[in-house]
Amino acid sequence: MSTVTLAAPLGVADQGGRLAGRLTAALSDTVDVAGRNLRTLLRTPQALVFATIQPMIFVLLFRYAFGGAIQVPGVNYVDYLMPGVFAQSVAFGAIGTAVGLSADLRSGILVRFRTLPMARVAVLGGRTLADLVRNLAVVAVMVGVGFAVGFRTTSGAGLLAALALVVAFAYAASWAFTALGLRVSDPEAAQAAGVPVVFLLVFTSSAFVPLRSMPGWLQAIGSHQPVNALVTAERALVLGGPAAGDVLISLAWSAGILIVFGLLAARTYARMGR
């Protein structure tokens, strides 16, 4: 057991050092935490299945079961559908952020992290970075699924821009669910709190059906929320036509969500030890 300790702790660069050094260290910690979260994700297949199979089922349902009954003038329904599915898959995936974080809270691993000389920002930064990687993978899979069921676009650049909007929204949403996950130390509760919110946002938006088909009061709600803004901007980019205004609205939503919930999450995390 002589290897267990020595008189002096292993050398740690003084944290009072230069800003650049501290930033590098914080970034390295963030990547380490993200790596850990991605490994965890790969080793809990049910989480991956939830993230990919579930939106696939939506694609099949709406493409083949319900799609025939939904009339969208001037466009193939599958081309209308896929931008909605991209938004829906990352919106549901964001719940995973809250679930994972609340599991860490319950296991005590966040308490250990607070006693390590690591950068504090890395715990939340690493979690959201890992979820960003996961979302990129999920979106890539869904694009493949879309093409397989007949989705086509005339503008490759438009599609890439639309996917960039989706990923930006996904990153912002994972901060919103970070703020939620930090407040419930129970993964089941995080899931239960997240699902209705996401369901409401997705199904009151034009993700699957045109807003015009909804009653007026619902249209009013549906046209003023982030998922609808994202889907609208995506369609403008993918289907062609003027897109700049819709893109700006969606980016504004994502930026707003990121700032508000990012600060909220950071404050909640900072206060956990108070």
Next chain:
Amino acid sequence: MSDAAIEADGLRKAFGQVTALDGLSLRAPAGSVLGLLGPNGSGKTTTVSILSTALRPDAGHAVVHGLDVVADAARVRQVIGFAGQFAAVDPNLTGRENLTLIGRLSRVGRRQARVRAAELLDAFGLSEAADRLVRTYSGGMRRRLDLAAALLHRPPVLFLDEPTTGLDPESRLGLWDSVRDLARSGTTVLLTTQYLDEADALADQIVIIESGRVADTGTPAQLKGRFGTVVFSLGFGTAADAETASRALAAAGYQPERSGTGLRIRSDSGSGALAAVVRALEDRAPDPVSVAVREPTLDDVFLTLTGTGQHVSTSQGGKAA
């Protein structure tokens, strides 16, 4: 600066309406093992959390390895190891991955993290399981891994919150050995426990806490000497013999308690008083067929200070200590 590796003064902490710490002070000399003993909810975990910078005190201050736990929290984290009440290891990583992650987050450097991980896996008997996912580990293995994780950066001060709760007896003894080895190599250890035998076995100094305050402090021997009571149990062939002996002892100034063929006599002056008890019986009562001496345990201390005041040894008579 004194030679104390851990020094806390007047720590207070409340969670909403609940007072967890109500002016707690303690001190552990460098290289010693301090046992923090108390029932559930007495403030043990809160104390350890504050000293290991996971929690801020509302008032009071604490110094670890010469560094203030609030003002110098970032530097305190470089010199402490912490293992919480539940093994905080990631079930979906292997043992080795867990340790290298903690090593890198402890900023020991990429290569050093790998080297230390291998050393510690070996030292804690986890080499064979090193590349298995932790979710396949037993409770004892998880605890050992958790302790190893706390030691990655060779911290001179170690905090262990109920390190053996939930472990089987063998794993428990193994963990005790590890703590002893650490103390021998100069590490200052603060451990909390609700097990009196654990504090007795490991701690140089014990702080008993109750309701967020220090109820008493001393070495295990001092505490037992101060509060412990030796109990003599004498067994007789028949109840009548026991009754005769009981009367003889009462005449000599003792307060024996009879139950069936047995007698119990409590002594506050140590086990040496047995000779006097036996002499008091000489020629006045039949010889006992069995004699047993129960040395004081920390249970006596503990219950006297924190419990209902009921002595274990006299529970039958329900007498207050």
